[in-house]
Amino acid sequence: MSAFHSAQPVSRGARWVPCDRACYLTLHWPAGEPPGAGPALAEAPCLPLLPQPAHRLLAQCSEEGLRRLVHLHMQRLRRTPLFARAGRCVDCVEQRVADFVVESCGGPLFYSGRHARLRAGSGLPLLLDEEGRELWLVQLWHAFDDAGWTPGLRADFWRWAEPLSVHLMAPRSRHAGLTRYPYDTVRSWFPEAGPAVAGGAR
Secondary structure: OOOOOOOOOOOOOOOEEOOOOOOOOEEOOOOOOOOOOOOOHHHOOOOOOOOOOOOHHHHHHHHHHHHHHHHHHHHHHHOOOOOOOOOOHHHHHHHHHHHHHHHHOOOOOHHHHHOHHHOOOOOOOOOEOHHHHHHHHHHHHHHHHHHOOOHHHHHHHHHHHHHHHHHOEOHHHOOOOOOOOOHHHHHHHOOOOOOOOOOOOO
């Protein structure tokens, strides 16, 4: 059953393959295959176009606000099977993700300078399957609530993050019938979280 429609915890455990550098962890969901196993990227279904994030995300949220969203998202993921056993390595992953998000939104080139040589998937330390992708997305939605983001900023970020989640999937997990989650559809599934603070952060 979809993670969007069930409160039941996912039964599979988290799995990961650490890299050989201290303070970095390349997470894989699912694991059990050597690097490069499964069909080549060219054999997978076409990836969706990945739009540039809206410029106003950085302007209105600031680098600090974007990093706070990533922190809240990662804190939620830490309590899911996806990251449940990753321990302190989650902090290193969080830094990589935050640098990637800030740079993608037009901020300083921290990710390119610090982490690009350690790429996995589409630049973030995740290779998801369908189940892991749903966990990643639903916890991002709840992180919007935690951060008090306005509907407009949520929509801007989601329209980038939802296709990004497909790019984060392992090639063998992608298929033509993959469920997509447009912003307006997902918004209809969740009650309003209450008034949000202008600027996107509490």
